[in-house]
Amino acid sequence: MAATPLLELKGITRHFGAIQALRQVDFEVHAGEVVALVGDNGAGKSTLVKTLAGILPVEEGQVFFEGQPVRLTGPQSATALGVATVYQDLALCDNLDVVGNLFLGRELTARGPGGLDETTMEVQATQLLRRLSVSLPSVRTQVAALSGGQRQSIAVARAMMGSPRVVLLDEPTAALGVAQTRQVLDLIRRLREQGLGVVVISHNLVDVFSVANRIVVMRLGRRVATFDTKAAREVDVVAAITGVDTTESNPRLTAEAP
Amino acid sequence: MSAQVPVDPRLVSDAPGPKGAWVAWRRRLAQGELGSLPVLVGLASIWLLFSFANPRFLSAVNLTNLMLQISAMGTLSVGLVLVLLLGEIDLSAGAVSGLAAAVMATLSVQRGWAPVPALLAGLGTGAAVGLFHGLWMTWLRVPSFVVTLAGLLGWQGALLSVLGATGTVNLTDEVILALTGTFFPPAVAWGAAGVVIALHGATVALGRRRRAAAGLPLPPWRHTLMTVAGPAVVIVAAVAVFSWDRGLPLAVVLFAGLASGVEWMLRRTRFGRHVFAVGGNAEAARRAGIRVRGVRVAVFTLASTLAAAGGILAGSRLMAVNQSSGSGDVLLNAIAAAVIGGTSLFGGRGSAWSALLGALVIGSISNGMDLLALSSSVKFMVTGGVLLVAASIDALSRRERQAAGRA
Ligand SMILES: Nc1ncnc2c1ncn2[C@@H]1O[C@H](COP(=O)(O)OP(=O)(O)OP(=O)(O)O)[C@@H](O)[C@H]1O
Ligand SMILES: [Mg+2]
Numbered sequence: 001m002a003a004t005p006l007l008e009l010k011g012i013t014r015h016f017g018a019i020q021a022l023r024q025v026d027f028e029v030h031a032g033e034v035v036a037l038v039g040d041n042g043a044g045k046s047t048l049v050k051t052l053a054g055i056l057p058v059e060e061g062q063v064f065f066e067g068q069p070v071r072l073t074g075p076q077s078a079t080a081l082g083v084a085t086v087y088q089d090l091a092l093c094d095n096l097d098v099v100g101n102l103f104l105g106r107e108l109t110a111r112g113p114g115g116l117d118e119t120t121m122e123v124q125a126t127q128l129l130r131r132l133s134v135s136l137p138s139v140r141t142q143v144a145a146l147s148g149g150q151r152q153s154i155a156v157a158r159a160m161m162g163s164p165r166v167v168l169l170d171e172p173t174a175a176l177g178v179a180q181t182r183q184v185l186d187l188i189r190r191l192r193e194q195g196l197g198v199v200v201i202s203h204n205l206v207d208v209f210s211v212a213n214r215i216v217v218m219r220l221g222r223r224v225a226t227f228d229t230k231a232a233r234e235v236d237v238v239a240a241i242t243g244v245d246t247t248e249s250n251p252r253l254t255a256e257a258p
Numbered sequence: 259m260s261a262q263v264p265v266d267p268r269l270v271s272d273a274p275g276p277k278g279a280w281v282a283w284r285r286r287l288a289q290g291e292l293g294s295l296p297v298l299v300g301l302a303s304i305w306l307l308f309s310f311a312n313p314r315f316l317s318a319v320n321l322t323n324l325m326l327q328i329s330a331m332g333t334l335s336v337g338l339v340l341v342l343l344l345g346e347i348d349l350s351a352g353a354v355s356g357l358a359a360a361v362m363a364t365l366s367v368q369r370g371w372a373p374v375p376a377l378l379a380g381l382g383t384g385a386a387v388g389l390f391h392g393l394w395m396t397w398l399r400v401p402s403f404v405v406t407l408a409g410l411l412g413w414q415g416a417l418l419s420v421l422g423a424t425g426t427v428n429l430t431d432e433v434i435l436a437l438t439g440t441f442f443p444p445a446v447a448w449g450a451a452g453v454v455i456a457l458h459g460a461t462v463a464l465g466r467r468r469r470a471a472a473g474l475p476l477p478p479w480r481h482t483l484m485t486v487a488g489p490a491v492v493i494v495a496a497v498a499v500f501s502w503d504r505g506l507p508l509a510v511v512l513f514a515g516l517a518s519g520v521e522w523m524l525r526r527t528r529f530g531r532h533v534f535a536v537g538g539n540a541e542a543a544r545r546a547g548i549r550v551r552g553v554r555v556a557v558f559t560l561a562s563t564l565a566a567a568g569g570i571l572a573g574s575r576l577m578a579v580n581q582s583s584g585s586g587d588v589l590l591n592a593i594a595a596a597v598i599g600g601t602s603l604f605g606g607r608g609s610a611w612s613a614l615l616g617a618l619v620i621g622s623i624s625n626g627m628d629l630l631a632l633s634s635s636v637k638f639m640v641t642g643g644v645l646l647v648a649a650s651i652d653a654l655s656r657r658e659r660q661a662a663g664r665a
Binding site: 055075076093095104105107109115116118123138 | 474475607
């Protein structure tokens with residue numbers, strides 16, 4: 001694994017009014033590595049990802065890309081660095097069709113007065129979706145008419161457009177069926193083999209253990225623990241997530257106490 | 259490059275021929291995808307009604323007059339479609355149209371400017387006002403309703419001060435008057451119609467060839483034929499009517515040209531795609547790297563420029579610009595036209611053609627009632643009723659779409 005992380009955050013703090021969503025969080029992802037970000041609801045995982053994606057301005061703290069300090073001023077600057085994101089709330093335009101959503105912000109135009117090159121976009125969209133085994137009636141259906149899982153697949157496919165170097169996935173499999181979940185997990189492994197840095201948020205620890213190299217645990221806006229997946233036990237991760245010492249909460253032990 | 263896709267078994271495939279078309283159309287209707295159907299039905303019934311009441315309504319002279327009457331207001335409406343697509347509103351369009359016409363008129367008549375610079379100054383006034391509105395609302399995050407309401411009042415005042423003490427400027431410049439006074443003879447009109455139909459047909463055919471070459475699924479033939487034949491029939495009928503009367507009016511060419519130009523921009527350019535995206539989900543558009551503020555500013559600039567163009571057409575037709583230019587029911591009719599034509603008030607859905615269709619509905623009501631010598635009290639009430647029905651159809655079909663999971 002490379003010594004300098006591909007993408008690194010140092011001392012990130014983020015407020016929403018009176019709520020401290022992130023408190024002095026350090027975070028790093030290396031090339032060719034899958035980092036799982038876990039934590040209870042409201043722990044600050046999505047906030048961290050949104051900061052990395054450039055859509056929440058950095059209030060306090062520093063961002064480094066390949067060791068160089070960078071300023072994330074907006075989604076464009078993150079995209080320019082090669083950071084692609086799948087958001088928890090998907091961020092799709094319901095009134096556009098699948099092709100329109102996949103190419104949103106990076107539409108292909110034909111030379112000459114033809115304007116948008118719909119044919120090439122549709123061909124590429126079809127190929128991409130087939131590679132990801134996404135099953136859709138037609139790539140020209142409006143996204144509003146798709147099922148929740150299909151929408152999530154579109155959001156994942158969107159992040160694969162262009163050639164990203166870091167991929168952030170915020171609960172990418174939450175709404176997916178068995179086959180589609182396996183596809184996304186396979187995709188994550190393939191991305192790692194291609195030398196990308198992958199950050200994946202998930203509440204499913206089985207999935208986390210099956211794809212991640214490292215597990216970073218967040219609780220109440222802080223990074224509280226880091227595990228090497230090979231050496232970690234699930235109970236320890238759960239304990240770090242809930243903030244309860246295993247020995248106290250383990251029913252077998254407490255049952256003996258009185 | 260090939261992408262042979264196996265047909266998804268869940269995709270309802272329709273029987274070929276008219277029966278299949280009918281079934282497909284019924285299904286879309288049931289899901290709230292009404293498109294321009296309500297307005298076409300409405301327009302047909304209005305025309306039928308008025309032609310029974312007064313046969314002169316459907317005469318070539320009257321239909322040509324009708325088109326001349328709606329060109330100015332319809333041009334404003336094209337701009338409003340853009341604003342409505344963002345889910346915003348522009349209440350200043352009428353006042354801006356009056357102000358732009360007044361700037362053009364005073365420069366032309368009182369300062370003796372040549373017609374083209376005067377016209378450009380008028381359009382530039384509109385663009386500058388729109389830019390100002392757009393920047394104000396994006397920088398300070400003031401809702402468009404408030405900014406353009408202030409504009410409605412403020413630019414009305416500016417109109418009065420530009421016109422000065424007399425309050426009226428009579429236009430004398432031949433070029434400016436020719437904007438609405440020119441009629442192309444039938445030979446020219448038919449030639450132009452032929453070129454437009456051929457170009458449109460060629461574009462559609464080329465698109466089909468490209469899809470076939472790329473191995474993409476093709477729409478049924480009847481669909482392709484309809485997209486060529488439908489507009490062709492309308493164009494031929496329109497040119498026939500105009501040729502019967504004085505000829506093809508330049509004002510109508512300008513209006514139709516602007517509407518189709520804006521429609522092309524909306525459907526075929528990146529900018530147009532971004533307008534739909536911002537209107538559909540502004541946050542998603544922002545995350546996709548679209549400069550949402552830039553799109554807003556550009557749309558308001560364009561809309562006000564179109565309003566200026568409409569004001570100039572109105573002045574040219576009236577041969578004067580006065581204190582009531584762009585006031586009264588101009589703005590409300592233009593908004594109503596866009597909505598009646600099928601552009602959603604909720605943003606993200608609509609087309610530039612809705613301005614044309616809606617303007618035809620409103621213009622027909624007004625024109626028909628004038629022919630019947632009904633008072634304007636009735637006219638206002640009927641127009642209001644039609645708008646209410648149109649907006650309700652929009653809201654209801656939105657509900658149907660939601661029920662069908664399409665909104
Ligand atoms: N836009 C916002 N405005 C105000 N507060 C917010 C906003 N976004 C997040 N928060 C707050 O920040 C905290 C962290 O939220 P975040 O979405 O990062 O949690 P999460 O770890 O992703 O949780 P989940 O597992 O439920 O997705 C929460 O307390 C939340 O209420
Ligand atoms: Mg979250």
